[in-house]
Amino acid sequence: MQVEYSLLARTVEGELxxxxxxxxxxxxxxxxxxxxxxxxxxRRGTEVTDSACAAFxxxxxxxxxxxxxxxxxxxxxxGATSAAxxxxxxxxxxxxxxxxxxxxxxxxxxxxVAGLEVTLGPEHLRALDELSRPTLNYPAPMxxxxxxxxxxxxxTVDGESSTVYxxxxxxxxxx
Numbered sequence: 001m002q003v004e005y006s007l008l009a010r011t012v013e014g015e016l017x018x019x020x021x022x023x024x025x026x027x028x029x030x031x032x033x034x035x036x037x038x039x040x041x042x043r044r045g046t047e048v049t050d051s052a053c054a055a056f057x058x059x060x061x062x063x064x065x066x067x068x069x070x071x072x073x074x075x076x077x078x079g080a081t082s083a084a085x086x087x088x089x090x091x092x093x094x095x096x097x098x099x100x101x102x103x104x105x106x107x108x109x110x111x112x113v114a115g116l117e118v119t120l121g122p123e124h125l126r127a128l129d130e131l132s133r134p135t136l137n138y139p140a141p142m143x144x145x146x147x148x149x150x151x152x153x154x155x156t157v158d159g160e161s162s163t164v165y166x167x168x169x170x171x172x173x174x175x
Contacts, residue, residue, distance in 0.1 A: 068082070
């Protein structure tokens, strides 16, 4: 399953990653370094002109910089590159994860392949997971009152009663 997936794009974890794991499918992340941002060349207060950072309309956010700084710190601890650490994090995810590398130069490719030699310890994984924890969207908004109206339509299921979704009351649909 080809999806955007990186430390800065984790919404796939809402449902698709568990679906892939359950069904024995590999995740094939595109932009695993978030358009090069996780390669380590982006730093606060510096300008990078040789890149595709146009993905960041108003520039990277403070949160993105915090994640990038953490990746760089771990890379320093391990004697690795930021790209290798970000890709090693993806390799640590459950199931089969095979990132699509987008290297434009040989040194980019070398940094990316070096991720195969990096093993992140539990403390590194915990720190990166916490700093990059996603705000999961759909279907999360489908919980609570809206879920009860849409799924149960006035019935009681497992002791949970519901109301009828108001537009249904105004339609010709009979439930």
